[in-house]
Amino acid sequence: MIAPAAETAASYLPPAGAPVRVRFAPSPTGSLHVGGGRTALFDWLFAHGEARRSGRDGAFLLRIEDTDQNRLVEGATQGIYDALSWFGLTWDEGPDKGGPLGPYTQSERTALYQEHAETLISRGHAYRCFCTPERLERVRQEQQARKEPPGYDRHCRDLDPATVAANRESGLPSVVRFAMPRDGETRVHDLIRGEIVYRNATIDDRVLLKSDGFPTYHLANVVDDHLMAITHILRGDEWIPTAPLHIRLYAAFGWEPPILAHMPLILAPGGGKLSKRHGASAMEEFRANGFIPEALMNYLALLGWSLDGETEIFSKDDLLERFTLGRVSPSPATFDHAKLRWFNQHYINHVLSVGDLALRLVPFLADAGLVPSETGPNHPAFPLLRDASALLKDRLETLADAPDLMGFLLRDELDPYDAALLVPKKADPLATLEALVAVQEALADVDVTDEAATEARLRALAETLGMKAGQLFMPIRVAITGRTQSPGLFETLRVVGPDRVRARLAAAIALLRRHGDESLSAD
RNA sequence: GCCCCCAUAGUCUAGCGGCCCAGGACGUCACCCUUUCAAGGUGAAGAUCGCGGGUUCGAAUCCCGCUGGGGGUACCA
Incomplete structure (x- = not known):
């Protein structure tokens, strides 16, 4: 156990007494990636750890961003709940939990986004665009041919109101675009990196509301973060380029933006984003491959954060006690499977009790037909399993290694050998x-x-x-x-x-x- | 192409102007322990602090340029 540090209030914390509210906002388009898992972990550690340690209320909420109807994957939302629960994180508000500022599923909030889009239009910060995908594609190709930066050419930005009304009347499909200021600059304050300055001229008029009536990430995220009283946004580095748009949106609404903190990317060993090609990359895969959540959490916490460069082993409680957002590093980190395996082996061999280990082994051994799947502490098969676990725990790198290593103890007949x-x-x-x-x-x-x-x-x-x-x-x-x-x-x-x-x-x-x-x- | 981010050993990192000719961990190698393999213990190799300019009495630490890596460039998030 590590002794709690004397805490001096970090500058990015709200005034004493004010709450800290963070959210993890995955889209249900597949399984939860480790990068998302780590962001969720940092969110949780910040709200439940750092904020609460400093005497503030800290709330961690879960919001499902299902605004892309084409990419929805059935069961993905449940998969996210399962992955986060297995990982050991608990959220205070969410689709399944409810909360004072719900609903927490964006597809249930479409009217809200449409209202806000109209507000922006009425204030001159957004406009209806009737350009067809074909025209957009053509413009893009022409820009490429002329080696100009691609981007919307603002064709509909100054349509006269009569035309807009007529187009709408005749049922022409349209989107709502943000009217980005054409000159000047936008300053984004990132907690991890400091100030980033963008020339407005380099940012085009992004779509806020799609023709199917659903919002894009940009609108939904800004509206919800404000309405849900989010104080700090923790998200992946890949969002930095759209941060100025978001800052402009807050300004257009007349809202105070939350504090932005972009987490460093997790890279694959060969370079590039970590994906299936590099072995496991989803939380559920690590679970299926026999990694234990404590070890994954410890490893992931150290990918981008460190306490002192010396301490390596952190229990969940240690992390709640020691994590600070301010010590998250800006530089991307390469995912190292070998080091994760070391942590896993360490937890199996030195941290878990033998009884605990035995229980965690059951699903893996049951799959191989070596123990009944209902094996629990009072099951007749348990004593032998426990003994087997005690004997083999120092050579188990993952729980999935158990069937091969423990078969000779759990079966009466030996497999044929030479x-x-x-x-x-x-x-x-x-x-x-x-x-x-x-x-x-x-x-x-x-x-x-x-x-x-x-x-x-x-x-x-x-x-x-x-x-x-x-x-x-x-x-x-x-x-x-x-x-x-x-x-x-x-x-x-x-x-x-x-x-x-x-x-x-x-x-x-x-x-x-x-x-x-x-x-x-x-x- | 354009915009942006990042830059200490193969990898994760400590370092926030003198304590550093750079500390810890994974990985690698050797030795010890030993009934095998692990685990464990001890030790070693491995970083001209990406390169070049500045600033300073003094720079891994501050500034500029370059290079390299990465991200973004969708009616996806």
Whole structure:
């Protein structure tokens, strides 16, 4: 546990007594990306951690941005809830939770956006545009041909009111565009990077309301953040280029903009945005691949944030205690699967209790048919699972490694293995066979659940046979586990238990006899 | 092309003008422990602080330029 730091109020926090409200606003167009997961984490840590530590109310809300009817993916919203819940984040307001400033699903707020678009039009900050997609495409191509920067040519910006009315009357489809100031500049204050200055002339008139009546991100996000009393916007770096538009929108509405903080991008190992091509990139994939949420959280927290450059292990409580938005770095970070695996291994081996680990292993082992899926702490299968977990936890990098590594403990029959494995390198098959027979006899009157007794007996046997202990232990290991790598031999024997030890030794001896005959006849 | 962001070892990072000829972690390598493999322990290699100019008694730290990487450039978010 890390001691809480003496907290001096950061400059980006509101005056004492005023609340901090942040939101995570994913669109339900697929599974939740780790980049989104990290943004949600930082949102949550800021609201529930930093803000509350400093004596302010901190609220974390979830808003579903489903304004693109063409990209909606069925079940995606539920998937987002599941991913965030699994990750360990809880939200105070959201579509499923309700709250004072809902609804929290944008498709239920369309009237609101339309009203606000009209307000902008009436104030001269926006206008109806009747340009067809075909015309827009043509303009774009012409601009490219002339090597001009692409962008809307403001064709409809100064249509006279009569034309607009006539077009609307005749049912011509239209969008609402923002009337960006044509000169001057817009200053965006980013909490992480400082001030960014844009020349207004380089920003075109973006669409606010689409022809299907739904808003674009720009309008919906500004209207909702204001109406939901959001104080700080945490979002990905990819939003920096549209930040000036948003700032202009706040100004056009006469609203005070929230504090903006753009989180550094998460890059793929080869460069570029992290995607499916680079292995897992969605929260649910990490879950399915056997990563535990505590480890993922620890790893993700350190991608872009650090406490002191020294401390590496942070529990969820540590993070709530120590995270500060001000220490988030502006530079993009490359996702390193190897380091994530290290964290996961560390949590499995050193942080989780054995009982906890055993329980988390159940879904993975059940899928492989190794334990009943209903296995719980009081299930008859649990004690063996627990013992198996204790034995193998130091070589589990992910929960998904368990079926392969623990099969020999959880099943009575061993998977078929190559008889040659029984014979150590540079050892004689016949001598090995005799040694195993001797082991069989020696173990007949030894209680294998007594590790010390078993070890004493087998070491003595090795001496009697004139073998090095390791030479004798390897054939036993293979006979009992079916593989050349296993936990310590004596603890393995203990957990496998007397009956299976006996049966597996007999099976190994039989296998070696057959193998010997075959190699003789092959000569 | 245009706009914008970023820049300390392969990777994540500490550093916010002298404590740094640069600290921690992952990865890599070696050794130790040892019945195998892990885990663990110890140690090593690895960064002309992207390059070039300034500012300063003094720069990884401040300023400018360049280069490189990345993002944006949709009636997607």
